[in-house]
Structure formats: C-alpha cells, structure tokens
Amino acid sequence: MDVPLIPLTEAFLQITDLRSLIFSREGDLLEVLPRGQDFWGWNESNRKRFDLADHFLRLNQWTFRDFQQISSNSRPVVERFLWKNPEGEVSPLCPTCWYADPHSDVAGHLIAVVQPPPRPELFRESVENRWLFFQALFLPGFLHNINGPFGTLMGRLELLRQKHPRLKGLAEILEVGEEMQRILETLANKINHERYPESMTLNLNEILESEILFLYSDLFFKHQVRVTLELDSRMPSFQGRYAAVSGIIGEWYHFLRQFVDEQKEYLLILRSFQQNTKLGFQFDVIGEFHEAGHRGDVLPIYLEGDWVWAMNSQLRGLDSLFLGKCLEMSKGKIKIVAEPASFQMTCEFPRREN
Structure with missing residues (x-):
C-alpha cells in the first residue's frame, strides 16, 4: 500500500x-x-x-x-x-x-x-465453529455406530412384546425407541444427502419435514416455537441437491436467531407450493422480535434477489458467500421480509426433472 x-x-x-x-x-x-x-x-x-x-x-x-x-x-x-x-x-x-x-x-x-x-463476537464464533467442524466430521460414522446396536435393541424389544403382550410399559418403551430411531435416521439422512455432490431425485416436502425435525435439536426452537405445516400434498419430485435447500434454510434460521427473544414464544407457519414450472417454500415466523440483532443488523429488512444479490449482501449476520452458493446450486431466488412482529422468508426455484 x-x-x-x-x-x-x-x-x-x-x-x-x-x-x-x-x-x-x-x-x-x-x-x-x-x-x-x-x-x-x-x-x-x-x-x-x-x-x-x-x-x-x-x-x-x-x-x-x-x-x-x-x-x-x-x-x-x-x-x-x-x-x-x-x-x-x-x-x-x-x-x-x-x-x-x-x-x-x-x-x-x-x-x-x-x-x-x-466483529469480536463473530471472531469468537468462527474459532468455536472450528471445533464444531471436527465434531461434525465424524458424525456419519458416529450415527452408524449407534444405529446398529440400537436397531438390534429395538428388534429384541419387539420380540418381547410379541411374547409378553400383557407386560406393562413395554409398548411405551417401544414408542419412545421408535421416536429416537426416527431422529437418528433423519440426522443420518440429512448428513449423507448434504455430502452427496451430485443431483438426485428429491421431494421438497420430505426435505422440509426433515429440516424441521432437525431444527428441534435447537432447544429454543423445540420449546419456544410452535410449528404449523401447510404443505402441498401434490408436490412433484425434482432433480437437485439436498444441500442447496437445507443450506438456504439453515442460513436463514441462523440469521433469524439474532433477533429472537429467548423468553418469548413464536409461531412458525411452513408452506410449500408449486407455480407453473417452479417449486418453492415459505417460512413465516410470527412473534415479537428485537429490532436490533446481536450481529449488527437492524429491522425492518426487505430483500429480494438471486445468488448474485446474495453474494453482494451487506447484512452482517448473513453468510452471503454460503447463501449465494446455495442459491446458485438451486438456480433459486429468495425474498426476506423481516419486521418487529414477523419474519418471513420465501424461496423458489425451477423444477428440474429427470
């Protein structure tokens, strides 16, 4: 210089x-x-x-x-x-x-x-994310090691129930076990699909349901957010990468979290839709949000665009490079309308068939 x-x-x-x-x-x-x-x-x-x-x-x-x-x-x-x-x-x-x-x-x-x-808080987070990276690196193998013995355990419990149908509490244990198995399978499928580098046949509703189940791992989401699903039952399959859709959802939720009040309750309405040759989804979160986010962004926010717009975003709490990459993979467009009483994100992308 x-x-x-x-x-x-x-x-x-x-x-x-x-x-x-x-x-x-x-x-x-x-x-x-x-x-x-x-x-x-x-x-x-x-x-x-x-x-x-x-x-x-x-x-x-x-x-x-x-x-x-x-x-x-x-x-x-x-x-x-x-x-x-x-x-x-x-x-x-x-x-x-x-x-x-x-x-x-x-x-x-x-x-x-x-x-x-x-910013200092973001620098601390980037350092902490490095540890998370190493934790996530071995998650597929970790889940595989759990699912094997767990599947054997569930099979033995089912045999016991068949032999002793009057045994109290066994049905409840099986019900809880099946829920745990569903959570583990959802996480395993999410990680495996996100790592797969090629397009595959996907169903948007299944992705959205899987991502909601994954968000319950955030205890704030689990205890403070009530979810209503309004999914189009006629949603066709499409060719694409799971990681493109899940990445958009993950980045948007991470962006939203800077504005929430941890003590308040929120309503999330999740919709899927199809329009001509396009598929899309909308997250609509209703509740009381802080006007100033802890990452430096301030409400209201109104933004709309494609991956080029995302790459040039000046929002501090948004990883513009990552969001842009996900939008580029899906050829999608995103619209964010955020106000103190509601936080809405809509994303649509062209349907690509086999």
Missing part, C-alpha cells in the same frame, strides 16, 4: 470496509473513521480509553520509539498487526498501513489504515 496522495475519504472507507485510526504523536487515539463505525470495539465513545502500549505496542513487540519513527519514515509501514479491544480480547492479525498524515493541519498525526477483522 503506497502513501496516499489524497486523503482517504469516509466514503472510500465505507465501501472498502477499511478503518482509519488517527493518532497524535503522543499515542492518543484521536479519531476512528468512518464516523459511526468501530474498529475491534473502539469508537468515538471509548477512544480516550485506548492505551497505545497495552492495546497495540506490547502485542506487536514494538516500542514507543518505533511508533514515533513512523513520522520520519520515507515509506509507510505495511505489516499484519495484533490489536486488543476494550475488553482485553486480542484480534487476529490485521493488515495495517502506518504512515504520517501529509494533509494534517497539525504536524505529527500518525494514521493506521486497517483491514478490520470480524
């Missing part, structure tokens, strides 16, 4: 998602640009608490002299640096360009142009 010949405008910083931190020669954080944004937890309201030694120098094995040397360098200092937020959390390495401001009215201002990391 070369020394800027003109000041970095706030508009440029906005569209590039860069941050400009302006320091005095004494190490005071004077400004965080663009205004209204923060960098790793630092903003206008708390910038005076920034301690150059604690929050930057020691992390990067710099001295105060190294910092002041920037003003006399003929070239900017371009490296990856660590930063500490007000709560003491250390960032991942951030590409940073340090230089003396040639346009400052006050001699000696030093500027750090930084490519910010994910």
Whole structure:
C-alpha cells in the first residue's frame, strides 16, 4: 500500500470496509473513521480509553520509539498487526498501513489504515465453529455406530412384546425407541444427502419435514416455537441437491436467531407450493422480535434477489458467500421480509426433472 496522495475519504472507507485510526504523536487515539463505525470495539465513545502500549505496542513487540519513527519514515509501514479491544480480547492479525498524515493541519498525526477483522463476537464464533467442524466430521460414522446396536435393541424389544403382550410399559418403551430411531435416521439422512455432490431425485416436502425435525435439536426452537405445516400434498419430485435447500434454510434460521427473544414464544407457519414450472417454500415466523440483532443488523429488512444479490449482501449476520452458493446450486431466488412482529422468508426455484 503506497502513501496516499489524497486523503482517504469516509466514503472510500465505507465501501472498502477499511478503518482509519488517527493518532497524535503522543499515542492518543484521536479519531476512528468512518464516523459511526468501530474498529475491534473502539469508537468515538471509548477512544480516550485506548492505551497505545497495552492495546497495540506490547502485542506487536514494538516500542514507543518505533511508533514515533513512523513520522520520519520515507515509506509507510505495511505489516499484519495484533490489536486488543476494550475488553482485553486480542484480534487476529490485521493488515495495517502506518504512515504520517501529509494533509494534517497539525504536524505529527500518525494514521493506521486497517483491514478490520470480524466483529469480536463473530471472531469468537468462527474459532468455536472450528471445533464444531471436527465434531461434525465424524458424525456419519458416529450415527452408524449407534444405529446398529440400537436397531438390534429395538428388534429384541419387539420380540418381547410379541411374547409378553400383557407386560406393562413395554409398548411405551417401544414408542419412545421408535421416536429416537426416527431422529437418528433423519440426522443420518440429512448428513449423507448434504455430502452427496451430485443431483438426485428429491421431494421438497420430505426435505422440509426433515429440516424441521432437525431444527428441534435447537432447544429454543423445540420449546419456544410452535410449528404449523401447510404443505402441498401434490408436490412433484425434482432433480437437485439436498444441500442447496437445507443450506438456504439453515442460513436463514441462523440469521433469524439474532433477533429472537429467548423468553418469548413464536409461531412458525411452513408452506410449500408449486407455480407453473417452479417449486418453492415459505417460512413465516410470527412473534415479537428485537429490532436490533446481536450481529449488527437492524429491522425492518426487505430483500429480494438471486445468488448474485446474495453474494453482494451487506447484512452482517448473513453468510452471503454460503447463501449465494446455495442459491446458485438451486438456480433459486429468495425474498426476506423481516419486521418487529414477523419474519418471513420465501424461496423458489425451477423444477428440474429427470
């Protein structure tokens, strides 16, 4: 990165998602640009608490002299640096360009142009997701190892019931076992189908029912969400990838979760439909939502588009790359209408036959 010949405008910083931190020669954080944004937890309201030694120098094995040397360098200092937020959390390495401001009215201002990391809470989540990745990696084998012995157990119980039809409680044990078996089979089918890289013959209603059953693994969904299914009984089969549909549902639900009140109850109406050569589904969640999500998005939200739109989405709580990939696989379009009293997502895609 070369020394800027003109000041970095706030508009440029906005569209590039860069941050400009302006320091005095004494190490005071004077400004965080663009205004209204923060960098790793630092903003206008708390910038005076920034301690150059604690929050930057020691992390990067710099001295105060190294910092002041920037003003006399003929070239900017371009490296990856660590930063500490007000709560003491250390960032991942951030590409940073340090230089003396040639346009400052006050001699000696030093500027750090930084490519910010994910928000602290999202960074923590990305680290935690790595452990989840390793857990999920072996789930198919784990489920296989459970289903074998469990199937034998259920078979023996059925034989016992046939031999001792008056034995109390055996029918209830079998009923509970069958429910557990259904949950395990649903999860196993979901994982195997999502891993399969080719198109296959699918039924949209079956996918939706399977995904709802999987969502019950989220205890909030299990205890706080009442589900009503309005599925088109004449839904035809189609050629496609299970992962495209389940990915759209998973990403949308993950996005919605940032707005829910964990103590309140919600109604989910799930519909499937067919229209001419297209198939589709709609999740309509009714209840009281927080206007500000914990990932930084704010209601109301109205969005509609295809995979290209998704790839360019600026929503903080939406993995635009992942959602775009799922929409591209299905050739689908998505519409999200989110308000404080309702949260609706509609997705439709062309029906491809064998």
